[in-house]
Amino acid sequence: MHDSGDSRPGVLEVGKLNVWLGKTQVLNNITGLVVPKNSVFSIMGPSGSGKTTLVKTFNRIIELNKEAKVEGKITLNGEDIFSMDPVALRRKVGMVFQQPNPFPHMSIYDNIAYALRANGIVKDKSRLKDEVRSALEMAQLWDDVKYKLNSPARKLSGGQQQRLVIARALALRPEVLLMDEPTSMIDVVSAAKIEQLIVELSKDITIILVSHSPQQTMRISNYVAFLYDGKLIEWGPTEKVFKSPSHRLTEMYVIGKI
Numbered sequence: 001m002h003d004s005g006d007s008r009p010g011v012l013e014v015g016k017l018n019v020w021l022g023k024t025q026v027l028n029n030i031t032g033l034v035v036p037k038n039s040v041f042s043i044m045g046p047s048g049s050g051k052t053t054l055v056k057t058f059n060r061i062i063e064l065n066k067e068a069k070v071e072g073k074i075t076l077n078g079e080d081i082f083s084m085d086p087v088a089l090r091r092k093v094g095m096v097f098q099q100p101n102p103f104p105h106m107s108i109y110d111n112i113a114y115a116l117r118a119n120g121i122v123k124d125k126s127r128l129k130d131e132v133r134s135a136l137e138m139a140q141l142w143d144d145v146k147y148k149l150n151s152p153a154r155k156l157s158g159g160q161q162q163r164l165v166i167a168r169a170l171a172l173r174p175e176v177l178l179m180d181e182p183t184s185m186i187d188v189v190s191a192a193k194i195e196q197l198i199v200e201l202s203k204d205i206t207i208i209l210v211s212h213s214p215q216q217t218m219r220i221s222n223y224v225a226f227l228y229d230g231k232l233i234e235w236g237p238t239e240k241v242f243k244s245p246s247h248r249l250t251e252m253y254v255i256g257k258i
Contacts, residue, residue, distance in 0.1 A: 010034035011176060011206045012058060017072035019053055021065065026053045028230040030072070035176075035223070040202045042209045042217040042238070045227035046258055051210045054227065055178045058208065059093035060086045076176070091119060094169035098181040100161035102153035108164060109149040112136065115168045131171060139167035140197050159190020166197065176206045184212055195220050214254055218242055226250045228258075 012035040019027040027050045035041045043051045056062040057070060060081065074081045081089055102111050112132045116122045122131050132149075136142040141163040145156070153164055162182060169177055179198070183191035198207050199220050211217045217224050218238060225235035226249070233247050245251045252258045 011037045011077060012208075013075045015073040017054075017057065017070070017074065019050075019057055019062065019071075020067075020069040021053070022067040026050050026230055027057070030054065030227075030232045033225060033232055033235055035206060035208060037206055038202055038204065039222040040198055040207045040209060040220055042211045042221035042224045043227060044211050044214060044217050044224055044253070045233075046253065048229075049227040050230040051227055052180055055095070055180055055208055055210055058176070058178055059090045059095055061090070061095060091172050092174055093176045093178060094172060094174035095178040096162070096165055096169055096180070096182050098184055100158055100165050100185065102156070102161050102164050102168070104152065104154040106153060107150045108136075108145050108153050108156070111153050111164055112168050112171050115171050119172055121172065135167040135171035136164075138170045138201070139163045140193065140200075141167055157190070158186040159193060162186055162190070162194060163197070166194075170201075174205060176208060177201065178208050178210075180210045181212050182209070183216070214242075214256075226253060228253070 014033040015031050017027055017030040018025065043054060045051055053062065058074065058081075062068045062070060063086065076084070076089070076092060103114065106114060109132055112135050113128055116128060116131055122128045133142060136145060141160060144160060153161065156164060183194050186194070195216065198209065201207060202222070209221060221238045223235065224238045224241045226233045226241065228249050233249050234241060234245065241250060242254055245254060249258070
């Protein structure tokens, strides 16, 4: 039921994926989903359709929930993620949550330096400075914070905190960045900046975006998957899915009937 219409290699591929939380099956036989490299790939669907569970499975954060049971196959560049070390996997597949979550008692600088040190990426002090600056520049936050790097992260606005969290994730040089509704808790102006940032970042890394807004999906994603009740209804290039969906449910969601 999907049509990718693209020859770009898939960075993530999903086959026969089933996920339970306790006795509830949250994802039901998600198969044939291919996330093309260096694209913005949106996952849309009504509340409770399994979007967040799906992205949490992509870097195995789902396993931190003792109730979770996962069956099926997901590959990252052809390698089975379930045979990888989860810490190494999460370095390659970073995650940004809905609620900005910087380390509140650390400075802006230390939020990123800590991530680099904890992951053993940089030990050398002068290189650390360069890497922190580079991450803040990638997240388009450097100009806002360069004179107050030692002030607490919690003093930043909501939108700036979210960009700091994105910078922290980018510092680890991920291949894929999962973003779970990253603009839903911040103001419109900050949200627009983050949308622009997502498009910019997708030139170098693959962004998988859970979006609560069909309008946002339409604006910034190259591909979209539509989930409904734990099932993958269809996926493909955004324009095709929106303009000529192959399933009635997708059509109803896109026009706001669901």
